[in-house]
Amino acid sequence: MTATAFFIPSLNLMGAGCLKQAVESMRSYGFRKALIVTDGGLVKAGLAAKVSGLLAEQDIQSVVFDGVQPNPSCANVNAGLALLKENNCDVVVSLGGGSPHDCAKGIALVAVNGGKIQDYEGVDKSAKPQLPLVAINTTAGTASEMTRFCIITDESRHIKMAIVDKHTTPILSVNDPETMAGMPKSLTAATGMDALTHAVEAYVSTIATPITDACALKAVSLIAGFLRRAVENGQDMEAREQMAYAQFLAGMAFNNASLGYVHAMAHQLGGFYDLPHGVCNAVLLPHVQAYNAEVAGARLADVALALGEKEATAEAAIRAIKRLAADVGIPAGLAELGVKEADIPTLADNALKDACGLTNPRVATHEEICGIFRAAL
Numbered sequence: 001m002t003a004t005a006f007f008i009p010s011l012n013l014m015g016a017g018c019l020k021q022a023v024e025s026m027r028s029y030g031f032r033k034a035l036i037v038t039d040g041g042l043v044k045a046g047l048a049a050k051v052s053g054l055l056a057e058q059d060i061q062s063v064v065f066d067g068v069q070p071n072p073s074c075a076n077v078n079a080g081l082a083l084l085k086e087n088n089c090d091v092v093v094s095l096g097g098g099s100p101h102d103c104a105k106g107i108a109l110v111a112v113n114g115g116k117i118q119d120y121e122g123v124d125k126s127a128k129p130q131l132p133l134v135a136i137n138t139t140a141g142t143a144s145e146m147t148r149f150c151i152i153t154d155e156s157r158h159i160k161m162a163i164v165d166k167h168t169t170p171i172l173s174v175n176d177p178e179t180m181a182g183m184p185k186s187l188t189a190a191t192g193m194d195a196l197t198h199a200v201e202a203y204v205s206t207i208a209t210p211i212t213d214a215c216a217l218k219a220v221s222l223i224a225g226f227l228r229r230a231v232e233n234g235q236d237m238e239a240r241e242q243m244a245y246a247q248f249l250a251g252m253a254f255n256n257a258s259l260g261y262v263h264a265m266a267h268q269l270g271g272f273y274d275l276p277h278g279v280c281n282a283v284l285l286p287h288v289q290a291y292n293a294e295v296a297g298a299r300l301a302d303v304a305l306a307l308g309e310k311e312a313t314a315e316a317a318i319r320a321i322k323r324l325a326a327d328v329g330i331p332a333g334l335a336e337l338g339v340k341e342a343d344i345p346t347l348a349d350n351a352l353k354d355a356c357g358l359t360n361p362r363v364a365t366h367e368e369i370c371g372i373f374r375a376a377l
């Protein structure tokens with residue numbers, strides 16, 4: 001038996017109204033000035049001002065960096081880092097879905113370790129823990145608010161860099177469903193399917209453990225039970241809360257069992273065409289699992305049952321995943337998203353270099369990855 005590790009932030013707050021409690025708990029850390037990393041939409045929605053106000057009540061000053069783009073880039077990290085240094089911030093607060101958390105991790109990691117974010121591509125490349133990061137989640141979700149995964153687009157190479165580093169783990173994660181109620185349908189659907197992908201990839205991963213299995217299967221059943229409801233009516237707070245738990249459980253699973261080819265391939269689509277992460281995963285998930293079924297049939301049969309299917313087979317799991325994706329409005333194929341057949345060999349090249357693919361249960365050749373991309377077109 002090989003030794004395994006389990007990574008998770010030391011404090012994780014969940015449930016309606018926990019945002020206020022989270023900011024109150026920050027006082028005891030002795031922080032003086034926070035860099036709030038977010039995007040323009042959340043500034044417009046008044047959420048950044050709300051967090052600034054709550055911090056001020058705890059005598060913590062703050063400055064807002066709202067320059068995070070979807071699929072955050074090295075330039076975004078550099079701009080945030082400059083603002084952090086200018087203001088001598090001693091804590092970073094990320095506010096948003098995956099992109100602000102990932103960008104904030106990049107900023108906080110380079111702030112302490114120096115150099116540039118590209119230096120940390122790969123697994124555990126940094127020497128020291130990042131600046132303390134408090135991650136307030138507004139989607140359900142990438143689970144980036146509680147993972148050691150940081151995905152940054154290197155715009156010069158048109159690829160997404162996977163930075164997997166224990167030092168990027170936030171110290172405090174916040175999942176308050178009240179901050180998620182404003183998510184539009186399409187974002188609820190895409191982020192929910194991302195969470196499903198995390199759970200399924202972690203469950204069939206070569207380094208899954210009994211702990212990650214329990215988290216993954218519970219996540220799958222919650223998503224099967226509540227994602228349609230959350231998409232249908234964003235104000236359905238029970239569905240929002242259950243999806244917040246589901247994405248967190250899926251995060252616990254993949255933060256420790258890692259992922260597979262769905263993410264390795266989706267990262268390339270995101271980096272190449274600037275497509276939304278969750279949508280790329282949702283389209284690729286059934287195709288990659290159809291490829292995996294040869295070696296992971298028993299595991300996918302468990303997924304079928306967790307999805308509520310009567311038939312415990314890989315085929316039933318794949319059918320149920322496709323049905324859920326269609327029900328929440330995910331496009332049927334990659335061609336609809338503008339993916340070009342001619343780009344597939346390059347995309348496959350880069351997918352095989354992505355660290356997330358290392359734990360996929362079946363090892364693919366370049367030609368096989370191309371085949372999965374073509375099947376998903």
Ligand SMILES: [Fe+2]
Pocket residue numbers: 142194197198263277281
């Ligand atoms: Fe993901």
